[in-house]
Amino acid sequence: MYLKDLLLKIQPFTIILFNLILGILSYNLNILNAGQLTLISISILIISLIALFKNTQKNLKIFLIILFSILTFFLGYSRAFLVKQKYQNLIDSISNKPIKIRGWVSSIEKTSHSYFKNKISIVLDSIKIDNQKIKTDYILRMHLALLDIKNFHIGQYLEIDNIKIKNNKSSKFLISKKSLPNLFLNKIKFQNCTKKNIKYITLIWLKIIVIRNKILKKLSNKFKFNTKNLFEYIFLGIKSENEHIDKIKQNMTYWGINHYLARSGLHLVLIIFTWRFFLKTIPFGYFAKQVILAFLSIVYSLLTIPSISFERALLSFIIYNICTIKKIPVNNMHIISMVCFITLFFNPYKLFLLDFQLSFCLTFALIVLREISIIKAISQKK
Template sequence: MNIKRPLCLFTVSFTLGILLVSSIGLNPFLLISSIMLLSIICFFKKLGNLKNVIFISLSFFIMGGMLFYNAEYRYTGSFNSYYDNPIEVRGFIDSEVQNSEDGKSNFILQTESVIYKNKTFKVKNKIMVYVNNFNIKIGYRTKIGFTGVVEKPKPATNPGGFDYRRYLASIGISGRIYLQGTSDIQVTGQKGGGYLHRIGYAIKNKVLDIISYSLDKNQAGLLEGMLIGYKDGLDENAFTAFSKAGLTHIMVASGMNVAFIILPFTFIFKKLRLSSFKANIITIFVLVLFVFVTGFSASVVRAVIMGIIILAGRIIMREPEIYTSISASALILLIINPYTLFDIGFQLSFGATLSLVMFYPQIKSFTECKYIPNIISDTLAATIAAQLGVIPITLYYFNNFSTFSIISNILVVPLVEFVTIIGFIMVFAGLLNIYLAVIIGYINNTFLSFILFVTEVTSKIPFALLKLPTPSLGMVLFYYLLIIYIFKARNYFKAKKYTKHLKIAIIMLIIILFGGRALLPKPLEITFLDVGQGDSTYIRTAHGKKILIDGGGREANSKSKFDIGESVMVPYILDRGTKRVDIVIASHGHSDHTEGLEAVLRELSVGTVIVPETDGRGFEKIKKICKEKNIPVLKCKQGDIINLDKETVFEVLNPLPYKLDTLAQEDLNESSLVLKLVYKNVKVLLTGDSGIPSEERMLKQGLDLKADIIKVGHHGSPGSSSNDYIMAVKPKYGVVSVGRNNFGHPSQFVIDILEKNGAKLFRTDENGAVIATSYGNGFNISLMMP
């Protein structure tokens, strides 16, 4: 039995090896691999002609896992002995120095040695260096040394959150270091080599100079992205508009650019009567150089590898097969760095390419009509085909679905080819005479302005971009199997008369993916989120009620522009597979608790908002949004009971009615809602920022404070969590929601009290999100960063 396209099978096997080691670690992977190998050996004779294919596939599977493990050590483990310690680093700059207008700069440093505790160690890896007050001339391959503290990149600190460590590993970086100024940097010489990089940087900068001189700012920024994938020319608002319009794919260099390089060179070399071998070799060199110019973006590398395979096929007089070419390009990228598999650009590029190859012909047959111009039907078919492949990826990572992407693509995509061609002509003209480039730029400016106009208009249409819940991996798998069946496999199964068996298989798959989970009993789940120096707790009861207490935010008078609600809270809730929160609770009116709730209220469906009974200080923005969206706002005080479901309640222990509460009147922290969650035999005390005065009052009142878990008051401030209070609570676990701060939170005094009383302490700055689950008897605690 001959296997068609064996390289596709080997690439899939390699990928599965990476995924398995990433999920379960090396030792279980080796055990599974050994069992598979023994099984093959036992049944070797019975496998017939398949034995070689299976053996090679298993070899690729093992190789993928082992290479990933090696990359994991290299990119995330090689600095383990030095992280968070002052060390002297020596190496050379392995990128361009990126300068910003505020005097801050960054670059990638290829380390050669590390001096730690007066001993020199060879450490060859890459770190990202950030420098304030940058004022010296250094560049690519400059040899430097400095003393600093290398920070270990954090993994995702909240479930479904951005894994910064994995992202840096995907571009080969192991850590980052911050320097206050260039006075800390000692220049020790210049490293030789790196000639292709030097040429690539020179070409890129020349292209950017010509484009920026020849076009208006916004148009130049767009063309820079289209030609060489340079994204810094467009501001954040432009990126948002392109995302809403479903046009982000035109802002990056891709396969079309590679085609526009191959075709002109083929034409020129043919006119020059250059031999096919020499012409193809030169073109391959130009394509490799283009990779260096564009900075090794996944879409360009994929397209260039496929282009090189086509050109190599011409040299050896053999036409390459498209699926094999795609597999070869993926395999090469993954062998170079297995972490590339987790790069979103890699997934989008290959998802769109495979989808186009697989589904475009059939979709084109549906869109063809004598009343529709061919260029429109082509664009429509290509857009739908590409979207089919990337919709689950964009939903999984960004929760975005562009409702008008088909319309915007029909209007814009036919122009992209002309804009790109004219752009290349403009750049080449600029090399001869910059004023000639300006003249050509007038023509391109018109097309680029139209693209920007369409983008702006379609992005402002109501509901142009929908925020949708994150699909589960089971749903993503089912989606891909379904579209493959509809477009590729349905006719095959009909011809083989397997329709009945297929229907049974589909039903069984649905039951396995969705039915099994629905039948299993669900626990109470409480997630103390990492929101930096703020506070947020998400609760899902055993019966599915969803409650959010606080949403993090900036400290008062902070100048940070980071929106915790948009960047953390809304994505987290969508990652829970829902757009609805039944109850949102603001413990008190300080911004580090309420600010993140604003985006939740604006963008998601919220049933009820609960605040403490106070004079309303700090809740003005929340109340305004609730009024606009007709969300009821309830005030609670001591003695109230909040029923969450038939088995779960909140007992309100603080504050008193506002007119009677002198503590709340004097200090906003003391107005905090103190809630005791009760579910069967387990209890959790949620304290807001309440301090010792409120604690003493609750003790004097003889309230039942006993709880299995306490969310430690006021981020572990010494002004809360007195010894008497903790003795009354008798917690098994204490959770401190805290981030980088200048207040000394959590206080050693509070830590000692909790430990003295037998509570195991978790901190969101060190452990990431703390997740507590229970079926009603005791808690199981899991950590994002154990």
């Protein structure tokens, strides 16, 4: 009884999302080839059209759901194919060959490794190989043994010559992170470059990274060392490696509360509630307050390192805000399905990350449990 009522409440967008996921999985698991998929889809569509003409009003909604389900299935299949093909073509063309890269420094970290003590992340702008220049936006992480960090700064635009990238079999994980295989080197030779011929949007993003780094440094200097580590780890998503953090992680793992350290939607909710509390004291209208909350949330997200659960919470909050401002009825299942769809459309390989699976599956489970409790309450009243 409860299951039947629950199935009736499932939003069409959730069904469409399910087909997008099936499309991504079918490509990666090689369940069906493109010809078989086309044949099956055309057959389903013909049957649906026959049913539609027999009873137009009753079957129109079902026909549209089937049509969009087929389209999103192919969308998931094609997006998974295109994203992987783009990555694999780049790796095949540069692997085990001396290349020259250009990009900007996005992070500089000290690691707990006994030899490779420094890690630098570079957002690539271009790769040069055999007089051929390839434009790209992948991330390259370099673990270095001999490095003077004082020579580097966040937002620095540089060129590194004569490095070799090996082909890595764990392509799904790397694609989901938009990352090339990690490099482990003793040292690197680099030179600073002028920021000519760089896209305007890239220059804006570089400016945001530099401003973010300055703000974080000022905030960090106001805390004690231990407090600073926890603040950066939980609220800013900066996962620095040191003895203090390692000890806290071990203790939290022992007590089974290690998930509290992960920066998730809960932290965004806490911050939004804090802002909302202060906004109550300001005589602004409802619309203005919602716009301010959305703006502050976006600014906060730009100042932090992104994570899947945080992005899920931020997108959900923005969609919820738009619905409330436009006076559109809010449905939690619909919102989370939209967020999941957007996330997988831009990067289908996030589907294979454990973080993604836990974040969205738990959220869907909580929404389903809430719907079941509502159905139970209604049935008991009857």
